[in-house]
Amino acid sequence: MGRQPRSNPLALAVLVCLYERPMHPYDVAQTLRSRAKHESVKLNYGSLYAVVESLEKRGLVAARETVREGRRPERTVYEITDLGRRETLEWMTDIVASPVKEYPQFLAALTFIGALPPDDALAALRQRVVALEMNLAKLRGQRRLAADAGLPRLFALEGEYEEAMVAAELDFVQRLVKDMETGALEGIDMWRMFHTEAFDPDEVALNFTFGVLRGEEPED
Amino acid sequence: MGRQPRSNPLALAVLVCLYERPMHPYDVAQTLRSRAKHESVKLNYGSLYAVVESLEKRGLVAARETVREGRRPERTVYEITDLGRRETLEWMTDIVASPVKEYPQFLAALTFIGALPPDDALAALRQRVVALEMNLAKLRGQRRLAADAGLPRLFALEGEYEEAMVAAELDFVQRLVKDMETGALEGIDMWRMFHTEAFDPDEVALNFTFGVLRGEEPED
DNA sequence: GATCGTGTATTCGATTTAGGATATTCTGCC
């Protein structure tokens, strides 16, 4: 085994941690937090134990010992197995090499944006611009901080990537806002018309009726 | 009620569909598919019925009738409620206005990239470049197709957004590859060193020991 | 007219997951 369930990145984080040294789950979490990895991988204390258990079931990690200090709850220390080491490298390679389709919320919102009255949509988009600018400033600040502290760029790649993505989104939204303001967005007059009269749900349908095609997708 | 569980975008998709007209769950799915919305919202037949049920429990949709044609399985037709209409608009506004932190897999991979030997990482990154170029070409093709078919730009925003994001990622990865090739990536010599000798797990630790700071994050 | 595949419509069960509950110890402060 060791196949399928490569879904949860937290499992990858656990593997990478145990690659370094044996730890108990809570220790893994502390380690990730202290290194700010929880900004790249969703860390949920509740999920952690389940994830470790599933890794154990798959033979990728093994319980080494369970110790108890004083009357604290028992801690089970896990270590990575050879299979686990192999899986870590394979998994990493796979994620890096093959982009997977993901579903950010904003993509969904854009798809259905016609359901909002255009002025409301515009107001919300302006708010998003502000929020993204703040995020971007923060990411830039963190990067500068890290650089000033002498952290080699190799170890700040996540931050650089986030920055690039936020900047690109900001750019997209700013252009969209501008095009809505100037009326350059083709279709906006139609959109405005749907939402002038008292809400007639049928009219929202137009959003859809047009949303047909986009090419077949025989790929994966 | 009506609060918290705004997690699943599929629920939003259902609401927007029912905003248009009453449908039974499978009809919702067909509608989404036929309009290519499943490229923006993860559509899972298994989840669909659970999601609808939860919307019903929250009073956002209501079963209108259950019909049975011939000896086919019963179909329950749902309609949106007033509460549901309000929630749809609020939810949409919220998603558009406030970016939420998400956790793409590639971000996780970048965080742990030090765990891969640098040459393997480089090879994987090159593969990613190729894959991203293909994705980008496909998205561009779809956009052209839609434009040629006379679809107003308003209804192709999702595609434009995806395109912008893929292009930005491609740019990032290409720069990274180049910097690794030329040695311009600060820290790469160190990285290479860790992985020369037989694997000493302790050395991987360096990836981490450096991965400290990145600024405190007191925000949310 | 038997069989094969495809489309329709829903349900099921096994995992996964989030998030809070629990139980203990440490730390600082008066």
Next chain:
DNA sequence: GGCAGAATATCCTAAATCGAATACACGATC
């Protein structure tokens, strides 16, 4: 030395999720 609150460490439960499975209808093929 007693108390509040933070930190340590894990577990539990309800809900979400996914992939399969079901069950029927319809059309094409041999």
